[in-house]
Amino acid sequence: MQIVSSPEEMRRIAQQVRQEGKTIGFVPTMGYLHEGHLSLVQKAKKASDFTVVSLFVNPTQFGPQEDLDRYPRDFHRDRELLENESVDLLFAPEKSALYPEGFSTVVRVEGLTDRLCGQSRPWHFGGVTLIVCKLFHLVQPQAAWFGQKDYQQCQVIRRMVRDLDFGIQIHVCPIIRENDGLAMSSRNRYLQPEERKQAPVLVRSLAAANQLFLEDERSAARLVSAIHSTLARSPEARIDYVEVVDAESLEPIETVVDPAVAVIAVYFGQTRLIDNHILGEDLSY
């Protein structure tokens, strides 16, 4: 596995790979990899001639009071995991190389980013679209893989890719969960033992709404209310948002007619966890 930190070298290698007529598959990450990331890498690997994984804790998607500095990092372990997956290239740039002095360009999706996580974290998606745009230019993939756990992020990136004519295929892959159903996330390590014990209440609340949906409930309010009731059983859980929205536009709905997704964000102490489920798809916890 090649390890590259220079953006210019990354670009040079990508150009060479494409020149040879090979396809590039890309998985952007912030590192501290878990099985969720690795499931994306495996899919990218299968579909591409040359697989690139980036590892960059992107400062522009963190707010001033957020966990940028304490975000978990373990480069050696990440490298080993990616070597085991036979990834072709690990791109791990320095912050100063991606954000030089005088940096002043904005890439932002409007509308889709106003709600849900965008309301709690107004700076977040602008940072995501900016860094993904930059990485796409450097890595030059034909396709990129993202995890459905970050449901809104996936929709935002799809919109950006369409609007800016990137011509890159965006694959959204199923949420990978711990045995007890907790969606895998690098931030799960922040959880205190008691919080960790209660955290599967997120997926159970989504499963409750899903069960109701399968029993033909179509009122968004009643589906949301089922989620609330389940979450209320966990004394540590503080709700940020619970919504049932249109699966594509993320607009609020009253009645589920088109595909809809239940999306939730819940605090345990300082740790904010997110989860989601497309209503009607399998989920038993």
Place this chain on the structure above:
Amino acid sequence: MQIVSSPEEMRRIAQQVRQEGKTIGFVPTMGYLHEGHLSLVQKAKKASDFTVVSLFVNPTQFGPQEDLDRYPRDFHRDRELLENESVDLLFAPEKSALYPEGFSTVVRVEGLTDRLCGQSRPWHFGGVTLIVCKLFHLVQPQAAWFGQKDYQQCQVIRRMVRDLDFGIQIHVCPIIRENDGLAMSSRNRYLQPEERKQAPVLVRSLAAANQLFLEDERSAARLVSAIHSTLARSPEARIDYVEVVDAESLEPIETVVDPAVAVIAVYFGQTRLIDNHILGEDLSY
């Protein structure tokens, strides 16, 4: 010369050309071509294996009260001119193909765009960076050519290209002028005969400041004042702005130490003309 209107076909052809190891040179235009455009095309042609010119009157860079609808168009003449230059491909997309329903992505350079033309036309540069970003993705050039007449635009595009890691070389080419010194512009055709007669006062005012600079004047205020005095001789000229700024950052300066540019915008009736000159370079009118 191939004529392409479909963005997807444009992308397919560009990919094929790059696959063959050829370089793509690109000149984006809003059409109604004049010798200024053609000078860019000739330079692109000389430096590239495959030359693409785009022709698209981009709605997002016009304000609601501006001249989008009456902006001059002459597709047949433009096509003939580009055929004569042996351009390889003319890309002329439809508005609806580039701005589909639900379009909601913003690409913007901050800071650099707050001043000068960005102050008179606050929507303008966001529209420019958006369309240039989209066209770069579709045309996939190694290099693109722009005219120095739009000085601030060139700086804004260079910043975007650097910040977003486009890896595209941006060439800024000298202003092409009419015999009497008026900078060529598609908007010159809006001028009434008396306005057209007086319009060379722009270049003469820049020449006056340049002459003073060559005589060792380094006070920005006194250079600006020389421009004002010259413009005052034209009864039809209404000044939008007259400034001497740092040639790279476009920040106001008091004393010229580093390379500086005199930039002006002047109305004749409803028509807004811009011109500029890097102080110390040749200019005699």
